[in-house]
Amino acid sequence: MSLQSKNVRSSSNSYNYGKLNSALSMATLNPQVIKAEYAVRGELAIRADILRKKLQSGEKLPFKNIISCNIGNPFVVGKKAITFPRQVISCIENPDLLNIKEIPEEARHRAAQVFKHFPAGLGAYTHSQGLDFVREHIAEYIKNRDDGIPAHPDKIFITTGASSAVTTILNMIIAKPNVGIMIPFPQYPLYTAEIALKNGRVVPYYLKESSRWSLDLEELNESYTVASKSGVDIKAIVVINPGNPTGSVLTAQQMRDVIEFCEQNNILLIADEVYQFNTYNPEKSFISFKKVASEMKSSVQLISLNSISKGFMGECGHRAGYMELYHIPDDVKAQFYKMASIQLCPNTVGQVILDIMCHPPESPECRKQWDHERDTELTNLKNKSQRLLNCINSLPGLESQPADGAMYLFPSIHLPLKALEAAKSFRVNGKHVSPDMFWSLQLLEQTGIAVVPGSGFGQVPGTHHFRTTFLPEAEQMDEMIERLTKFQNDFMNKYQ
Amino acid sequence: MSLQSKNVRSSSNSYNYGKLNSALSMATLNPQVIKAEYAVRGELAIRADILRKKLQSGEKLPFKNIISCNIGNPFVVGKKAITFPRQVISCIENPDLLNIKEIPEEARHRAAQVFKHFPAGLGAYTHSQGLDFVREHIAEYIKNRDDGIPAHPDKIFITTGASSAVTTILNMIIAKPNVGIMIPFPQYPLYTAEIALKNGRVVPYYLKESSRWSLDLEELNESYTVASKSGVDIKAIVVINPGNPTGSVLTAQQMRDVIEFCEQNNILLIADEVYQFNTYNPEKSFISFKKVASEMKSSVQLISLNSISKGFMGECGHRAGYMELYHIPDDVKAQFYKMASIQLCPNTVGQVILDIMCHPPESPECRKQWDHERDTELTNLKNKSQRLLNCINSLPGLESQPADGAMYLFPSIHLPLKALEAAKSFRVNGKHVSPDMFWSLQLLEQTGIAVVPGSGFGQVPGTHHFRTTFLPEAEQMDEMIERLTKFQNDFMNKYQ
Numbered sequence: 001m002s003l004q005s006k007n008v009r010s011s012s013n014s015y016n017y018g019k020l021n022s023a024l025s026m027a028t029l030n031p032q033v034i035k036a037e038y039a040v041r042g043e044l045a046i047r048a049d050i051l052r053k054k055l056q057s058g059e060k061l062p063f064k065n066i067i068s069c070n071i072g073n074p075f076v077v078g079k080k081a082i083t084f085p086r087q088v089i090s091c092i093e094n095p096d097l098l099n100i101k102e103i104p105e106e107a108r109h110r111a112a113q114v115f116k117h118f119p120a121g122l123g124a125y126t127h128s129q130g131l132d133f134v135r136e137h138i139a140e141y142i143k144n145r146d147d148g149i150p151a152h153p154d155k156i157f158i159t160t161g162a163s164s165a166v167t168t169i170l171n172m173i174i175a176k177p178n179v180g181i182m183i184p185f186p187q188y189p190l191y192t193a194e195i196a197l198k199n200g201r202v203v204p205y206y207l208k209e210s211s212r213w214s215l216d217l218e219e220l221n222e223s224y225t226v227a228s229k230s231g232v233d234i235k236a237i238v239v240i241n242p243g244n245p246t247g248s249v250l251t252a253q254q255m256r257d258v259i260e261f262c263e264q265n266n267i268l269l270i271a272d273e274v275y276q277f278n279t280y281n282p283e284k285s286f287i288s289f290k291k292v293a294s295e296m297k298s299s300v301q302l303i304s305l306n307s308i309s310k311g312f313m314g315e316c317g318h319r320a321g322y323m324e325l326y327h328i329p330d331d332v333k334a335q336f337y338k339m340a341s342i343q344l345c346p347n348t349v350g351q352v353i354l355d356i357m358c359h360p361p362e363s364p365e366c367r368k369q370w371d372h373e374r375d376t377e378l379t380n381l382k383n384k385s386q387r388l389l390n391c392i393n394s395l396p397g398l399e400s401q402p403a404d405g406a407m408y409l410f411p412s413i414h415l416p417l418k419a420l421e422a423a424k425s426f427r428v429n430g431k432h433v434s435p436d437m438f439w440s441l442q443l444l445e446q447t448g449i450a451v452v453p454g455s456g457f458g459q460v461p462g463t464h465h466f467r468t469t470f471l472p473e474a475e476q477m478d479e480m481i482e483r484l485t486k487f488q489n490d491f492m493n494k495y496q
Numbered sequence: 497m498s499l500q501s502k503n504v505r506s507s508s509n510s511y512n513y514g515k516l517n518s519a520l521s522m523a524t525l526n527p528q529v530i531k532a533e534y535a536v537r538g539e540l541a542i543r544a545d546i547l548r549k550k551l552q553s554g555e556k557l558p559f560k561n562i563i564s565c566n567i568g569n570p571f572v573v574g575k576k577a578i579t580f581p582r583q584v585i586s587c588i589e590n591p592d593l594l595n596i597k598e599i600p601e602e603a604r605h606r607a608a609q610v611f612k613h614f615p616a617g618l619g620a621y622t623h624s625q626g627l628d629f630v631r632e633h634i635a636e637y638i639k640n641r642d643d644g645i646p647a648h649p650d651k652i653f654i655t656t657g658a659s660s661a662v663t664t665i666l667n668m669i670i671a672k673p674n675v676g677i678m679i680p681f682p683q684y685p686l687y688t689a690e691i692a693l694k695n696g697r698v699v700p701y702y703l704k705e706s707s708r709w710s711l712d713l714e715e716l717n718e719s720y721t722v723a724s725k726s727g728v729d730i731k732a733i734v735v736i737n738p739g740n741p742t743g744s745v746l747t748a749q750q751m752r753d754v755i756e757f758c759e760q761n762n763i764l765l766i767a768d769e770v771y772q773f774n775t776y777n778p779e780k781s782f783i784s785f786k787k788v789a790s791e792m793k794s795s796v797q798l799i800s801l802n803s804i805s806k807g808f809m810g811e812c813g814h815r816a817g818y819m820e821l822y823h824i825p826d827d828v829k830a831q832f833y834k835m836a837s838i839q840l841c842p843n844t845v846g847q848v849i850l851d852i853m854c855h856p857p858e859s860p861e862c863r864k865q866w867d868h869e870r871d872t873e874l875t876n877l878k879n880k881s882q883r884l885l886n887c888i889n890s891l892p893g894l895e896s897q898p899a900d901g902a903m904y905l906f907p908s909i910h911l912p913l914k915a916l917e918a919a920k921s922f923r924v925n926g927k928h929v930s931p932d933m934f935w936s937l938q939l940l941e942q943t944g945i946a947v948v949p950g951s952g953f954g955q956v957p958g959t960h961h962f963r964t965t966f967l968p969e970a971e972q973m974d975e976m977i978e979r980l981t982k983f984q985n986d987f988m989n990k991y992q
Contacts, residue, residue: 073620347656
């Protein structure tokens, strides 16, 4: 019994308020909440936290630190901030710094510009869609990215990261329990969690592992048809491009297929494009769905997501992103505004960082540093993905497709029969776990490397995977490769 | 027809993709979304924005600026930031500043402490409940506030402002459409909006205007009984103390009554205590529900909310707050954790500002400034509330209770018959509006003062009110009083 429930009992004993109060208990809780699962910060992440605290308190474990590869959180594995936005923010938070020489002139000037547009400063709520001037810069960024196809500040909503955008969109769409949303499997588990919360239906379509996790039109059609026949009313499809957890990048032809598929079936296209800066294969550069749709003169309804948490900034903690609405009628847009207004506004600091991501510095001094930091970050990501891929593909029992984009590898684990049997009799808190959770937990306990079992993302039944970021910097990456190599060799020796 | 829908039509005409795409239209949208209303940023705020833009573009209006009293957003009406947290944040965002003399030593030391606890810095996701060391400081703050009653960091969840805490709590509770939540009328409209979104039932209990908007046990019981008899399954009650929009502050006896009421009916107590620093009547200081419950040795289930947006900091734009769970079982707490984890974490900057709110500076230099700024802010608020109250109560047709706390007055508007008739034939976008919206819109159009009509908060049928903040600083408050006085005298002359 926990301390908390002890308190409850003893206090209800000592006073005659009758029964143990249980207004909020597992029995009364919204069952959709209980149903929702979010693997990225699930069981394994919680266990990693416990081990981290043990290490901090001086306990001896088989490793000296946790290497957090379970989540795309670059700063915890060594990333340094892009300098310019931080300089600007420091001046806006603390206007005493607007005149000090230690901060480059352009950063101070940029801070002064923010005050010009937003005199109340970072302590004030903004427009619920986000600051006007930031949305103007976002629109310019989108226009340049899409070779001149116009973008309108008015169609852009700044959000508390892409996650809150997804929550809002799904809230709008899921009107009844038979509403289905098509989701790639494997997927980022935010989607299945939020659909469960809203009591909608997940309609998976499987990506083809053997061809770099590519998206296949036949599979889309089949998945749609089967679900529709069973009474699911499919309203939207999510496409994650570049792919999380797969690292795949769509071709223009695949994108046209998806758009036509949406038109034929009259469904909304939710384009999760948060990794748009993260591509590593010169033959597969990022193209936005909006650009393709616009070039096709398609009338598809599209909402595209972006974020400051990924790309080269990796500013996860600052919680900002945006969504762009395309072909969404004004009356529906007004409902998006209302939903945003109930939560007042996204945080101001994140908005300014987003502003700078879309509108980088221009003075030679600051721009040179910006370009250098951005290019170094993206080159590093590419190299690290290659190093980790080579390591994994050299190990027995593991096999990974390369990452053309994003921040993850999603390798197969070929578990020997003996390992599958061991997994069957393995328990965590008295409960069975999936074979890839069994593997991932052993990896964590023996090496301190935290990854996420593939079962949290959706995978073809009978296959096993794990998702790992390739974010750890230099030394941590060396460590990771060394620990993973030893672990997997030992594991296969033990179970083969 | 809007430009947007024109585009859609012309593109669907020029290409044979068949019908106009309408996956997301008012007809298919989640009806709960359409039903939700949020007055604080509703029709009137949108109109105020339009007028503000007209002024910016040089258009002549009967006033030179908008005075935003529709929302508790102090920085837009002249508030200055409390200095210390901004200094600390500037150093954490930009560690180059950790050694410059322009920032006081304690602020730089405090920034260094943050790095010690959180080496990855502000760019990283934190624990989904919020940073450990911040939750420790919050727990210490609560313990001191409650005269030594212990608080546990483990029971505290840092949130993206109190609004997101409310969203999460209601998500947990509203399992079926017959689940009811008791809400004070008048209320902060976040509650009715979120209950509508989640398809629950609002069960209003009316506060007594004539006795400073006090809470009445008989009214609670009656409201509970009537709703229960009609099949509503009441699971929780919201109490806002100090009150928004009423400014009332509960006595210890009233709080004991509420707690016993919750116990008798086995319902959760949601204590919205975001104005806990904002009390102005020495005879009615703030007492927390947790303290009262603990002293009663009650087993009531309680969730208390706090925020950096209110109090003396007013740091709305930084979006941070917390909730403390009391007598909530660990398995339910784990569900709160899961819900938090799906949105990853609250923003880091807000967390650090919250940290400082709960753990102020200690060096003589910084503490003196802190105390001075805090006391000045709170004294100003008290004085401004008094000035505005005196003005309102001197005007024909208006009458307001004093504010013992919070940031608002909620005056009655006694509308003459002729005004009620004029309101009946008045239209906004072809739609009827409530008589207090009629009054508030005229106030806005003639004076630039933005308030919120009482109908957005809930009021006894047949009565009319408006909510105004008393936040405008010095000159703006003078202006406001002058404009309001002239407006109301003219209004009454016209309609009486």
